[in-house]
Amino acid sequence: xNVVIIGAGEVGTSxxxxxxxxxxxxxxxxxxxxxxxxxxxHDVLTVAGDGTASEIQESANVPNADMVIACTDxxxxxxxxxxxxxxxxxxxxxxxxxxxxxLRTWERDxxxxxVDFMVCTNLQTAKNIVRIIGLPAAIDVDPFAGGLVQxxxxxxxxxxxxxxxxxxxxxxxxxxxxxxxxxxDEMIFPRGDTDILAGDRAVVIGSPESIxxxxxxxxxxxTPDQTDDIVILGxxxxxxxxxxxLEDRELGSRLIEQDTERxxxxxxxxxxxxxxxxxxxxxxxxxxxxxxEADIVIAALESDERNLLVSVLAKRIGVDxxxxxxxxPDYITLFEEIGIDVAINPRTVTAEEIIRFTYESVAxxxxxxxxxxxxxxxxxxxxxxxxxxxxxxxxxxDIDGTFVIGAxxxxxxxxxxxxxxxxxxxxxxxxxxxxxxxxxLASLA
Amino acid sequence: MKVxxxxxxRDVGRILQAISLMLIVSIGVAVVNQEYYTxxxxxxxxxxxxxxxxxxxxxxxxxxxxxxxxxxxxAASAWGVTGLLGGLPFLLIAWxxxxxxxxxxxxxxxxxxxxxxxxxPLDAVFESMSGFTGTGLTMAAVEEQLPRSxxxxxxxxxxxxxxxxxxxxxxxxxxxxSGSFTLYESEARSERIHPSxxxxxxxxxxxxxxxxxxxxxxxxxxxxxxxxxINHGMTGIATGGFSVHADSIAHYNSPLIEYAVVPVMLAGSxxxxxxxxxxxxxxxxxxxxxxxxxxxxxxxxxSLVLTTILxxxxxxxxxxxxxxxxxxxxxxATSNAGFGTATVGTGTGKVWSAGATLLLCLxxxxxxxxxxxxxxxxxxxxxxxxxxxxxxxxxVFLPDSAxxxxxxxDRRLSEKQVQREYTEAAVVFILWLAFLCIGIAVFLYALPxxxxxxxxxxxxxxxxxxxxxxxxxxxxxxxxITKAMxxxxxxxxxxxxxxxxxxxxxxxxxxxLYQR
Numbered sequence: 002x003n004v005v006i007i008g009a010g011e012v013g014t015s016x017x018x019x020x021x022x023x024x025x026x027x028x029x030x031x032x033x034x035x036x037x038x039x040x041x042x043h044d045v046l047t048v049a050g051d052g053t054a055s056e057i058q059e060s061a062n063v064p065n066a067d068m069v070i071a072c073t074d075x076x077x078x079x080x081x082x083x084x085x086x087x088x089x090x091x092x093x094x095x096x097x098x099x100x101x102x103x104l105r106t107w108e109r110d111x112x113x114x115x116v117d118f119m120v121c122t123n124l125q126t127a128k129n130i131v132r133i134i135g136l137p138a139a140i141d142v143d144p145f146a147g148g149l150v151q152x153x154x155x156x157x158x159x160x161x162x163x164x165x166x167x168x169x170x171x172x173x174x175x176x177x178x179x180x181x182x183x184x185x186d187e188m189i190f191p192r193g194d195t196d197i198l199a200g201d202r203a204v205v206i207g208s209p210e211s212i213x214x215x216x217x218x219x220x221x222x223x224t225p226d227q228t229d230d231i232v233i234l235g236x237x238x239x240x241x242x243x244x245x246x247l248e249d250r251e252l253g254s255r256l257i258e259q260d261t262e263r264x265x266x267x268x269x270x271x272x273x274x275x276x277x278x279x280x281x282x283x284x285x286x287x288x289x290x291x292x293x294e295a296d297i298v299i300a301a302l303e304s305d306e307r308n309l310l311v312s313v314l315a316k317r318i319g320v321d322x323x324x325x326x327x328x329x330p331d332y333i334t335l336f337e338e339i340g341i342d343v344a345i346n347p348r349t350v351t352a353e354e355i356i357r358f359t360y361e362s363v364a365x366x367x368x369x370x371x372x373x374x375x376x377x378x379x380x381x382x383x384x385x386x387x388x389x390x391x392x393x394x395x396x397x398x399d400i401d402g403t404f405v406i407g408a409x410x411x412x413x414x415x416x417x418x419x420x421x422x423x424x425x426x427x428x429x430x431x432x433x434x435x436x437x438x439x440x441x442l443a444s445l446a
Numbered sequence: 447m448k449v450x451x452x453x454x455x456r457d458v459g460r461i462l463q464a465i466s467l468m469l470i471v472s473i474g475v476a477v478v479n480q481e482y483y484t485x486x487x488x489x490x491x492x493x494x495x496x497x498x499x500x501x502x503x504x505x506x507x508x509x510x511x512x513x514x515x516x517x518x519x520x521a522a523s524a525w526g527v528t529g530l531l532g533g534l535p536f537l538l539i540a541w542x543x544x545x546x547x548x549x550x551x552x553x554x555x556x557x558x559x560x561x562x563x564x565x566x567p568l569d570a571v572f573e574s575m576s577g578f579t580g581t582g583l584t585m586a587a588v589e590e591q592l593p594r595s596x597x598x599x600x601x602x603x604x605x606x607x608x609x610x611x612x613x614x615x616x617x618x619x620x621x622x623x624s625g626s627f628t629l630y631e632s633e634a635r636s637e638r639i640h641p642s643x644x645x646x647x648x649x650x651x652x653x654x655x656x657x658x659x660x661x662x663x664x665x666x667x668x669x670x671x672x673x674x675x676i677n678h679g680m681t682g683i684a685t686g687g688f689s690v691h692a693d694s695i696a697h698y699n700s701p702l703i704e705y706a707v708v709p710v711m712l713a714g715s716x717x718x719x720x721x722x723x724x725x726x727x728x729x730x731x732x733x734x735x736x737x738x739x740x741x742x743x744x745x746x747x748x749s750l751v752l753t754t755i756l757x758x759x760x761x762x763x764x765x766x767x768x769x770x771x772x773x774x775x776x777x778x779a780t781s782n783a784g785f786g787t788a789t790v791g792t793g794t795g796k797v798w799s800a801g802a803t804l805l806l807c808l809x810x811x812x813x814x815x816x817x818x819x820x821x822x823x824x825x826x827x828x829x830x831x832x833x834x835x836x837x838x839x840x841x842v843f844l845p846d847s848a849x850x851x852x853x854x855x856d857r858r859l860s861e862k863q864v865q866r867e868y869t870e871a872a873v874v875f876i877l878w879l880a881f882l883c884i885g886i887a888v889f890l891y892a893l894p895x896x897x898x899x900x901x902x903x904x905x906x907x908x909x910x911x912x913x914x915x916x917x918x919x920x921x922x923x924x925x926x927i928t929k930a931m932x933x934x935x936x937x938x939x940x941x942x943x944x945x946x947x948x949x950x951x952x953x954x955x956x957x958x959l960y961q962r
Contacts, residue, residue, distance in 0.1 A: 003641070025641040041514070041628050046641035062641075 007052035008073030087115035127242030177207030206407025235302035459502025487538035532574030577603030582687025582914020608684025687784025717817030736855030780809035784914025791917035
């Protein structure tokens, strides 16, 4: 595959490093010294110049490229670069943006800006934070369909309330499908009357919110719920998005923001969140507000130094788990060494998301479960697909091989598969399938 | 300046591992030709080379990635070591024939004068270095007497050497990413066909293999025997010039074959990226690519001037013969192939005039396109030097504030870029002349005064530009010191000098020779 990467900062470089081994990669950056350096570091061709200019894109062979990844630090540069490349060829374009406004515009019309896939740094970071703090019981969590769907695997301990129930009893969330059970290294395709035993591992596919609720159901001790106290220090875009996603998962939080205007705006936009207007680094205030008794503290202030300071403070006054946003990747080990539980770097998160996406669009094999016994696939159905136009319950009978359809996305909406659901061309289906049957099933799409 | 010797050791080791594969392939060729007595020689050589290579690369497997300095030193030392170890088959086969330790079915032939030369290690190394650098100067007086396995080994070293041992290594032992470009660049290449070096290198080998096959088929079609066609096809496209006959291409005494060899040498003179585009059907690159255009222009002008000189001297009978010889010799010299159809000189006896000889020297000096299999200082540098010089002179007539650029091909260089590229070309040119002068001085010191100066210049130039034409001086009888000098010249010439200057600098600084 021919890939053109625009922007050779931390994100661009780490994407280039990961793709260079298997693809022909060209990297464009405005800084000639940087491109010169990169040429020797990785097996890529470099072009120095303005990545939004047609001339530069042509010399980087964008007209014949299969994929263009715009990941400079500047949102508008990335959007214009994608737009430019659409005038030159039909490469698949990926843009990195910080501002969620652009993402919202793009979600309304997915041809906007000439961007085919948009990764919003702030939103992605917030999602990662929530995934880490929200599902501590999960062994494995993988996002699908651009984050609309999640697959999660849980181990069920003796004391879990669902142990002893049947699958039909446990599976009572609207947008969640119970796709598989592993028992003593054996895979069981669950039916409604299958009993759940202690020590089983359950694989579920569904919306992130329903998975959160399911986690709270099966592992109430460790999964945060409404009674847990989550404090977000800093009403930055990441802080705001984190609070918003937590609200979606029915988890309230307290958000501390110093700026009056911003605090007011946050309060208006986050109805289930308590917004406090104060300096988050004031120890006395933190103790007064019982932040020391909080279960989780998320440091999402604007600068690494302030995040470091509040994280250390929070740890010292006795907070259980502290998650910090760290902008400079060099500081991550430093943060973790001084006892901060999780340090999240938005650039790394963005690079990982883009890399994951590039892999997906090449090979459809996404998540492999339990020593290669089963695979979770995301398939995009085309006109002639064997899976199109027939109710799922007939498909399961007609096709020789075991698979469970976990979720369907049509456009930007999630459809829960039921026996009488009929698949359309253009749908993305997320399917759990036996390993031996996986490639055959993929060929039916 | 601190050289990371671990990195150099590891990378040289990997290159030797690739070279050992060449020796293993050669065993197959020996068997096909039923020369079983040469199998142990190739086997032992392969074990030695692979042993050293594996030891080095294992020992230093966790070394860091090469920087420019390490890459240059790796290239210089890898070519040096390869030249040395590539002499093993010559040495071992010669000694096998003398000792004759195998039963009759091994087909050991009786000893002959030509093969006996390789009992001396220096001559074996000379032949190997001449092969790997794609030179074609030879210590074998009468090639017909050599075993076929040695024909093959000579041709094979030239064939691989034409593209380069590093390019071979990167293609075979492809490892993703870092360091590959640094190494690639240190072997006198910089253009890419694909964004990735590894796919570029693989593409180069595909093109090269295709061209070789084409050359072999062409030679068969014009009436060359199969074994000759294979060997000449390989050495022709590599612009190496080893032949299986003492009289080289003149052996066939066939104008048709002589004309057929010219396009093969021409193909070897055109850069691989241009071949790639031409294969893809973009034929306009023959004239739109600056270097390719100048290869064709320079070949034409040179051949015509040489024809005039030779015809004026009344050297050959007919105009057609004169033209054919001039065309062949000029293309052979300038493409740095070194096939011969005419005798330039017999050492002390004059055949060609000084003018004709020196015109060939000029061709050898310039070489053809960078990015092909030729050596010399490359046409692009000659163009940069000429255009750059006139640019410098014109700048005297312009005010300081004038904004200027220099157009070279389709590139427009700013003032700063001009200075950088002009300096680079000038440094290569000056060092080139310096090593040439050293070579000439050594020859003048070691040879009796009966040898004309232009012939000495011719032979040293021929070694340094990896051409392989000789004026009768180079041969088994020449003094030891001149053989060693030519080995050095060939090594220096193949790597475009700078890596050698760097390795010498590193050695001097390690030995503390820069005392002030």
